[in-house]
Amino acid sequence: MAFDPSTYVYLDYAATAPLCEEAADAMAPFGVPGVMNLAVGGNANSLHSPGRAAFAAFEQARKSLARDLGARRPDEIIFTSGATEADGAALFGIAHAATAERRRSGAGDFVPHVIVSAVEHDAVLAPAKRFEAQGFRVTRLKPNRQGFIEVSALERALDADTVLVSIQAANSEVGSVHPIAELARAAHEAGAFFHTDAVQALGKVPVQMEAWDVDAASFSAHKVGGPKGVGVLYLKARVPFEAQALGGGQEGGRRSGTQNVAGAVGYAAAVRAVVEAQKDEAKRLRALRDELYAACARMQGVEATVNVDRGSEQFLPNIVHVMVHGHESETLILRLDALGFGVSGGSACASHSLEPSHVLQALDIDADRALGALRISMGRFTTEEDVRAFIDALPRVME
Structure with missing residues (x-):
């Protein structure tokens, strides 16, 4: 299936965020040729x-x-x-x-x-x-x-x-x-x-x-x-x-x-732009994070990697990290991608490694569970509809 950016649900902001309008406008004069x-x-x-x-x-x-x-x-x-x-x-x-x-x-x-x-x-x-x-x-x-x-x-x-x-x-x-x-x-x-x-x-x-x-x-x-x-x-x-x-x-x-x-x-x-919006945007993303963690807790075979209390400010408001039992993250990522969802298994700089994340190893998580890791990270353009669509899609790719 060809990649269609107009319908794709991008949930990998911790890897990179789409270029924002403010940055594009500020740089526009530098793109004038000649x-x-x-x-x-x-x-x-x-x-x-x-x-x-x-x-x-x-x-x-x-x-x-x-x-x-x-x-x-x-x-x-x-x-x-x-x-x-x-x-x-x-x-x-x-x-x-x-x-x-x-x-x-x-x-x-x-x-x-x-x-x-x-x-x-x-x-x-x-x-x-x-x-x-x-x-x-x-x-x-x-x-x-x-x-x-x-x-x-x-x-x-x-x-x-x-x-x-x-x-x-x-x-x-x-x-x-x-x-x-x-x-x-x-x-x-x-x-x-x-x-x-x-x-x-x-x-x-x-x-x-x-x-x-x-x-x-x-x-x-x-x-x-x-x-x-x-x-x-x-x-x-x-x-x-x-x-x-x-x-x-x-x-x-x-x-x-x-x-x-x-x-x-x-x-x-x-x-x-992000500093001006930080307080309100963190509140919005925190609500989406909590909704996603709650939905994952109801899915059989999906385990939150760390315990994030609802409304917690001890964790970033935009990251959800789970482990899917019995699956490898690479397979889950590709299946989700085929359905139009972009997520990762951890740091993008180590995304081609087949070894468990060094972060999860440091948390003393065993290799079998760590190999099923998924990181869902949200940002400025993530909507509630995007999150709910992902919640519907994850059980399908697990089947």
Whole structure:
């Protein structure tokens, strides 16, 4: 059956969100072909009129994002190609710089220590492996059975050699929202810096850099209806940092490369839209989430992966995660797709893996149950009719 976007029910917003109208409108002038495009599409590093126009648009996007993310200063916003780059830059940039500072101060037998959670995105877990190859000690914190990293667990793992802690703001699979301000405080009390991957949290829960008091945070445009290929690294002023992308010295020397002006402008517009609507939209999505969990509880052979109480704000309002007994998620996804429903089995970055999700393994869920995982994630364009149609379709694909 040919894909028909007009009738397809898309329920995979945690993988990517459709481009929103606000972002498309903001980027529209950059799509004008030919010389006229230079009115907004010049190189932001050039001194001539088109370059100055591009620079002005780019810096306005930076100021808008700083305001909406709760940063104290616009220069704490560093544009990247996405959250994967932002995660790697934050981890390597801060850990290496902090390690160098400690060694210059004569730290003796100091062996740098990095702490991450076991349920992070691979953009954090892969750098953690690299750290080990570089001689760092790495601790991977296990969550409790409901998917939460507890402050007490972090406090037990911290020691005098810890240079950096990285714990996500919200989990992309089961939707658990972590107490970032408390976790950051624990890290700081032990003398460590704190980074959070806030990709899934933005637009779903309040996100405020200054209130959280984190040293760094990563964001991705396409998760909130912005364009793909754009992200942000929030880097608090005066946090030690070793640039990973070297070259022309853009972004204050912290991330070289010609800036994606159109992407930055579209991203800022998308974030402005989701931040303005966050409270009302979270309430609407939470009601759909609760309806879907309740319906799944009535289906034989369908088990909620974590216990999400009705109205709970401890979990993201837009994610439902279940395990379907006796089925493999790949088969369920393809059958649902044939009926016109788009869902996933977990993180899109690991969607071609036949192994159980590392998140579910960290929750101590056995492989047989984990292989039947389904993640249904909703967003701005999801309607109550979409959810009810999915509720009707799931038992059919299970038969």
